[in-house]
Amino acid sequence: MSSDTDNAYAAGYEKRRRELRDAIASRLTVEQHSIWSIHAAMRAAPPAEALNRIVERGIREVEGGAGELAGGPFETLPAMALLCRWQSKLPPEAVARIKRLFVGGVQERGNTENHWLMFYVGNLLAAERWSEEDALWNGLSPTAIREEATRWLRGMIERTALYGHHEYDSTWYHLEHLLGWIVLSDHAADASLRDEARKMLDLLVLDMALEYFHGAWAGGHSREGYRMNTQTRLGPVIPLQYLYFGGEEFQPEVHVHPWAAIALESGYRPPAMLADIAWDYATPHAVKKTRAPRTIYRHANRDAAPVRKYTWRSPSFALGTTQLGLPGAPAGPIDLTSWDLSWNAPNQQGKLVCNHPYRSPGRFSAFLCDLPQISRRTIGQGKPYLQFPDRLFGASPFERMMQHQGTAIVLYRIPPDDEAPYVNVFLPRGLAWVERGRWLMADAGKLFIAVWVIGAYRWDEIVETSGNPFMVTQGDLVDGWLLKVETLDCGLILEAVESAEAGSFTAFCDRRAALVPELHGWPADGRVAVQTTTGHRLQMSYDGPHLVDGEPIDYDAWPLYEAPWAKAAVGTGRIHLKRSGTSHDLDFRVDPSGPHLPMRVIG
Amino acid sequence: MTIPLDSWLVGSRGLYHGSPRGPWIRQGARQYAVLSLCRAADATYVGATGGLWEVRGETWTQRHDETLTEVLAVGLVQGDPGVIAGCPYGVALPALSRGGAWRWSFLDQGLSPDERFTCCLLPDPVELTRVWAGTEAGLFAIDLDRRIAHATNLSGTPVRSLAAAHGSLWAGTDTRGVWKLAEGGGWHPAGAGLSADAVFSLAPAADGLLLAGTSRGVAVGDGDGSWMLCGPRLLVSSLAVTLPATAEERGTWLAGASPGGLWCSLDRGEQWAHIPGHAYVRALAAPLPRPRKETR
Numbered sequence: 001m002s003s004d005t006d007n008a009y010a011a012g013y014e015k016r017r018r019e020l021r022d023a024i025a026s027r028l029t030v031e032q033h034s035i036w037s038i039h040a041a042m043r044a045a046p047p048a049e050a051l052n053r054i055v056e057r058g059i060r061e062v063e064g065g066a067g068e069l070a071g072g073p074f075e076t077l078p079a080m081a082l083l084c085r086w087q088s089k090l091p092p093e094a095v096a097r098i099k100r101l102f103v104g105g106v107q108e109r110g111n112t113e114n115h116w117l118m119f120y121v122g123n124l125l126a127a128e129r130w131s132e133e134d135a136l137w138n139g140l141s142p143t144a145i146r147e148e149a150t151r152w153l154r155g156m157i158e159r160t161a162l163y164g165h166h167e168y169d170s171t172w173y174h175l176e177h178l179l180g181w182i183v184l185s186d187h188a189a190d191a192s193l194r195d196e197a198r199k200m201l202d203l204l205v206l207d208m209a210l211e212y213f214h215g216a217w218a219g220g221h222s223r224e225g226y227r228m229n230t231q232t233r234l235g236p237v238i239p240l241q242y243l244y245f246g247g248e249e250f251q252p253e254v255h256v257h258p259w260a261a262i263a264l265e266s267g268y269r270p271p272a273m274l275a276d277i278a279w280d281y282a283t284p285h286a287v288k289k290t291r292a293p294r295t296i297y298r299h300a301n302r303d304a305a306p307v308r309k310y311t312w313r314s315p316s317f318a319l320g321t322t323q324l325g326l327p328g329a330p331a332g333p334i335d336l337t338s339w340d341l342s343w344n345a346p347n348q349q350g351k352l353v354c355n356h357p358y359r360s361p362g363r364f365s366a367f368l369c370d371l372p373q374i375s376r377r378t379i380g381q382g383k384p385y386l387q388f389p390d391r392l393f394g395a396s397p398f399e400r401m402m403q404h405q406g407t408a409i410v411l412y413r414i415p416p417d418d419e420a421p422y423v424n425v426f427l428p429r430g431l432a433w434v435e436r437g438r439w440l441m442a443d444a445g446k447l448f449i450a451v452w453v454i455g456a457y458r459w460d461e462i463v464e465t466s467g468n469p470f471m472v473t474q475g476d477l478v479d480g481w482l483l484k485v486e487t488l489d490c491g492l493i494l495e496a497v498e499s500a501e502a503g504s505f506t507a508f509c510d511r512r513a514a515l516v517p518e519l520h521g522w523p524a525d526g527r528v529a530v531q532t533t534t535g536h537r538l539q540m541s542y543d544g545p546h547l548v549d550g551e552p553i554d555y556d557a558w559p560l561y562e563a564p565w566a567k568a569a570v571g572t573g574r575i576h577l578k579r580s581g582t583s584h585d586l587d588f589r590v591d592p593s594g595p596h597l598p599m600r601v602i603g
Numbered sequence: 604m605t606i607p608l609d610s611w612l613v614g615s616r617g618l619y620h621g622s623p624r625g626p627w628i629r630q631g632a633r634q635y636a637v638l639s640l641c642r643a644a645d646a647t648y649v650g651a652t653g654g655l656w657e658v659r660g661e662t663w664t665q666r667h668d669e670t671l672t673e674v675l676a677v678g679l680v681q682g683d684p685g686v687i688a689g690c691p692y693g694v695a696l697p698a699l700s701r702g703g704a705w706r707w708s709f710l711d712q713g714l715s716p717d718e719r720f721t722c723c724l725l726p727d728p729v730e731l732t733r734v735w736a737g738t739e740a741g742l743f744a745i746d747l748d749r750r751i752a753h754a755t756n757l758s759g760t761p762v763r764s765l766a767a768a769h770g771s772l773w774a775g776t777d778t779r780g781v782w783k784l785a786e787g788g789g790w791h792p793a794g795a796g797l798s799a800d801a802v803f804s805l806a807p808a809a810d811g812l813l814l815a816g817t818s819r820g821v822a823v824g825d826g827d828g829s830w831m832l833c834g835p836r837l838l839v840s841s842l843a844v845t846l847p848a849t850a851e852e853r854g855t856w857l858a859g860a861s862p863g864g865l866w867c868s869l870d871r872g873e874q875w876a877h878i879p880g881h882a883y884v885r886a887l888a889a890p891l892p893r894p895r896k897e898t899r
Contacts, residue, residue: 369652
C-alpha cells in the first residue's frame, strides 16, 4: 500500500475519530456521562465535582456493606482506562475511589471471555500502578495478581492465534474485546505485552473486515442473541467498524455508542489494508475461518470440535454458514446464530434466517454449572425470550448445513418428543414473493433469492418489541413473515444470485423452477442434493459428507483464515495478509506444541 | 469478626454465620454465589461461581487462579496447602507459588466432559490418599499419589452428593437414589423408596439415620429400610445436622433449598420452619465440635 493511500486512510481515520468523539460529547451533558463515555469530554476539562460524581456512579458501594466498593469486569476495565489515560485531569477523590476498588474492594470475575479479558486487563494495570501495596482487594500481592493476569492474557492471545477466537465474531461483545486490548496496548508496562495486544487488535479487526458487508457483520456469530439477528445492522461494535473502516457517511443514530469513547483516545489504528478489505466485495469470494470449540462441559461424552465458518461475500449479498462442531444434544449455545443471508436494505428487510428454537433444559446446564433440574427456570426468568416459541436465534443440536458460494442447504432431524417440533423461517415483509413449484422466489433489486422449504409449512407473521408490556403494535426487534415448518425432518434450500449476472427475474425464476431439489433420499437416507442456477451441485448427508460437484468438503483441513487477502493455518500462530503488493504479517511466536492455557469461560 | 466455631454456616449470596434462631451475619461484604463450603478449625474455604476463597476472620483471600473457577466442591487433604477442589473442568490440586498464590493442576487426562464435571468430593476418612469424586458420569475414586481417577461401579448417573456416616460412605445420585459402599468394595443401592429420585445432599443424623435432600423434600432413612419424606416439597440442595449432645436433646437439622431458602427442624423433621433471607442455599456447614478443655 502506498504512503499516499496510508495517509489518506489516516486522514479519514482522524476525521471519523473527531466525528464520533464530538457526537458522544454532544449527546450527553457532563453529568450524564459514564466512566465509559466521559473520555469523549475529557479534553474539555470537565469540572472536578462532575468527574467525582461520574466515578461514584460508576463504582458503587456494596449494598449492606461497610463502605467497600464493588465491581466486576464492567467497572474494572473502564476505571483503569479512565485513570491510565486521564489521571492528570482527574480530581484526587476520583483517583482515590478507583484505587479503593482495587485495594480494598469486592470484585467479581464474570464467566465469559469478554468478562475475564476486561477483569484481567483492569487488574493487571492496577497491580502495576499500585505495586507497592502489600496486598490488593483479593488478599494477593500485586506481583501475584500481575503474574496471574499476564498468564491469562498471554494464554488468550496464544489460543486465539492458534485456534481462532473463542467468543468469535460477536456483534454484541466484540466491542468489549477490542476495548480490552486497546487499553492494554496503550497502558501495559510490559512492551512485549503491548505489542502482542496490538497484534490481537489487528486480528480482531481482521475478523470484522473479512465479513463486513455494507456496514454490517455478515455470517454466523457466537453471540448474537437478544432477538436482533433479523436487523440489518446491529450491535455495539458498529462505532468501531465505522471508525476503522469508514467508507460511508457518518450517521450518528447508527454509528454512535458511548462505550466506544475509550477507543477514540487510543494510540491504536489498524493497518489501512483492513479497511480496504472490509469494503472490497466487488468480486465475489469465499471467506473461511476456524473458531475455537464451544465450551460444552456437561451432558456430553466428547468435547466440542472446532467451529468452521464459510461466508460468501458478493457485491449485493452475503451468505454465511457454520459447522458448529457440537457434541450432540442437549448442547445448543443460547446466543449463537449459525447462518444468515444478508443484503443492504432497510431494517428488517435485509435478512433471511431459519432456526430450530431448541428448548431442552439441558442446553443451559451444558455450559452453566447450575443444577440441571433448575437451570431452565433460573436462566429463563432472567431471559424469557430464550424460550419463546418463535425464536430465531440460538443453536440447535439437530441443525446441519452446508454451503457453496450463494447456495446453502440447512437440514433438521428433530426428535418426536422435542418441545419445539418445528422450525422457524424468517422472510422480510418488503419483498414480493413468487411461488413456483414450491420455490419461493423474490426480486430484491440487486439480488434474486430462491427458497425451498423442505417439509410442510404454514405462513405466519412475527412482531416482537423490546418495550410496551401492554400491546405490541410495532416490532422494533423482529418484524416480518414467519414460516412455521411443522415437519420433524425438514429444512431449507436457499440460493442467492446477483441480478446483474442472472438476467431478468423471470429468467431466474424459470431456471430455478426447472431445477427441482433431489429429495428422494430425504429423510430416509438423510440425503438432499440441489443443482444451482450457476452450474454447481451440492449434495448433503445429514450426518455424513458434504459434496460440491462430487468433491467432499474436508472440514478437518479448514484453515484458520482463508480469503483473497488472508492466509493462516490452524495451529501455527502466523497470519499472512497481503493486498495490492503490501504485506502485513502477524506472527504471535507461539509454540504450537504447548502446553496452552485451557479455556475456562463460556461465550 | 472471626466466625465462632459454634456458628452454622450458610452459603447463598455470600457466606453467613449464625444460629437457627438468629441473628445471621454476612461474613464480609462479598455476595458471591456460594456453591460449596469446607470448614477447618481456623479457616473456611468457600467455593463460589467465580472461584475459591479462604476466609479467616474478616479476610477473604483468593485461592483460585486463572484455571480454577465454578468451584462446586472443596475438601481437605494431606499436604500443603491441603485442599482439593472440584469444578466442571475436573478435580484439581494446588501448589504454592513463589509469591504465595496457589497454582492449580488438574486430574483430567483421558476423561470425557461428564467424567470431568465434578459435583462433590469426599476425602476418604480411612484411606488418606484417596478422594471420592462425584461427577456427571458417576462416582470415581481418586488416587492422590498417582493422580489417577478410577471409575467405580456407580456409573451412568450423576453423583451430586457424598457423605461419611455411621461407619460407611454414601452417595446421592440423580436417577438412582442413595447408594452405599459395601464392606468388600463396590457400591450398591441403599434403602427403598428413592430409587428414581435425585439426591442433591446427604447428612448423617442421630441413631444411625441419614438425611437425603431430594427434589421432594428431605428423606430420612437408615439405608436399609424405606426412606420417609418430610418437610416442604423443596429441592433440598444442602443439609447440615448437629447431633444431640444429651438424651433430652433432639439435634438440629438445617436444610437449604434451591429455590426455597433455608429451613430448620428442631424435632427430627416433624416440623420445619423457614428462616427468611435466602433464595438459593447450595452449601451448609454445621458448627464445629467444641475443643475439649483439658482437665487436671
